[in-house]
Amino acid sequence: MSAPPHRPVRGRGALTNPDNRFSAEARAAVDDGWGSLEAPPGPIATTLERDTSRTVISRNDSPDVPFDRSVNPYRGCEHGCVYCYARPTHAWLGYSPGLEFETRLLYKPDAPEQLAAELAAPGYRPAPLMLGANTDAYQPVERELRLTRRVLEVLAEARHPLFVVTKSALVERDLDLLAGLAERNLARVVVSLTTLDPELARRLEPRAATPARRLETIRRVTAAGVPVSVLAAPVIPVLTDPELERLLAAARAAGARHAGYVLLRLPHETRELFDDWLRTHAPLQAEHVLSRIRDSRGGKAYDADFGTRMRGSGPFADLIRQRFRLAARRLGYTDPEPLACDLFRRPSPGGQLGLF
Template sequence: MSNQTPPRGRGTTSNPANRYAPTHSEAYDDGWQQDVPLTQATEVRLETARTVISRNTSPDIPFEQSLNPYRGCEHGCIYCYARPTHAYWDLSPGLDFETRLIAKTNLADALEQELSRPGYVCKPIAIGGNTDPYQPIEREHRLTRQALEVLLRYRHPATLVTKGSLILRDLDLLTELASHGLIKIGISLTTLDDDLKRILDPRAAAPLARLRVIRALSEAGVPVGVMCAPIIPMINDHELERLLEAARDAGARSAGYVLVRLPREVAPLFEEWLHTHFPQRAAHVMSLIRQSRGGEAYDSRFGIRMRGKGLFADLLEQRFKVALRRLGLNRREERVSLDCTQFQPPGRQMPLF
């Protein structure tokens, strides 16, 4: 395991070969020490995508369609379950995932083409189901804003999850979508501890900034909830109730949580992170995770992968339910339904009967 400190603003020092690579290399100390640079620049590759709407039939995911403007994520969250997808592009799920990004430059045009197809059936689109749509490079590329403009023009419903404060730049579009019942926002809140945030998700917005986002969206009439994800044993699980209370006070209408998921290459990257930042409790953390995952670092079965099983997982679920009732975050009247009946591609005549 690496004992090096990650480059400034990055989640990991490692860049392991992806699982499809025909050859793997191993580091060897030959006496010629090479230090990790203090910073690691972000590279953005431009891509012309053939399609931009992804579909899934997973029974434990509350959406059937999703849209991701970017591949890879500059936020650098060490626990990100999307890291293994970088292997599909012959890149590493490690440092490459945070620094070698891909932007779908024709996102808006491709989205319009797909929504305009005669057989298209309108169902809410989840924006950011894989990587964050408001990661720092969105400031320059504006792909998420362009997608929202298309969805508003077509009166198409969507959900969006982010931990980036850049979302407030698009408050004008979000407010308009909300006025038609076409948008729900989820803000990911992992910790209220600034020091923990700096190593857990280094380039995401600070905890207080995320709470300000919840407050601003709520005051503008945009339905917003909080996602306490992931909950990591012995790292941030003790904050669960305080996270929910802070989000409720800021205006969140609903809440959810996910027990940390460590699929494929994420598990060794996460364990390395633990030994770097929390060496004295690393073994205990992984023991509790394995107790909740049938003895393994990860259990991919539907219905179990989000919550886990066992004593720790059951206790976490009970704590969450009790907090929801106490804070009023489980009230039926706070649940927002998205309207698919308004969908109308420009230029297509509405049915007369």
């Protein structure tokens, strides 16, 4: 007999706090006879902690992404997307990739100053930088902390090329900076869109902007002169893949020029979290979804190999790839032009730009 589904926590995506893979201890719920396991879970407040990392630019050599460096002002993400591939990174901090990922957030108060110092290093060479590659740089806490805004100010002063990827309408706040960068071919905004169904989105990504609001963000950012890409991510077999063509059409009508997609990825603890979510929110579809995932991952829940981890392999993955290509071509999506890297102005060691 399978275990009963977990009860959702209002406003949160994950249902549990599974132990992370580095933990020396394991936790288990025990029935104490008072019905505590049957009681609905109470709300969980978001807490903030300082991140004391000494560097702010993260490097990668992955052939699967079009950038080799990124800046993440935050660790953890209050958007609470249950499928988020970044959840396992919270295990490095000693926290659970489950509910703690979306409720115990870390922020880097000195991120702008650290960035200016790293850009000023004599050996630094500019290349497109992704803002928010691991967790959303425009998650709700950014409204008060404004770290992303200050990071953008540093990048704008240095004329540094950048991408922003987000599920939030808050990016519109910084259109003054992004539009100025875009005039010099230094910026592009990527809006991540999973589904057009507001009810499904509310359960999958409870504190991200609604699908309709993200489409409006595409319109407003495009109207400001900033090129926008739409990222259909993740494409979830059975649950969202039937929407792929309609989603791309809606984003194109809103003004998106470029498009991409990522097939659902479930590394490490994310597999258990998504499995729990499926059996609670979509029990009749759960086995079909999981079967399609295994079909596209070589019979496993996840395949981390470069070249296939973003798009999968096998007949189902090939079908998604073909559907995307045909829809993108029919809708007039184009490949983005490279961002300019020859306008860079190195900050002075004190964080100020030189005159010459």
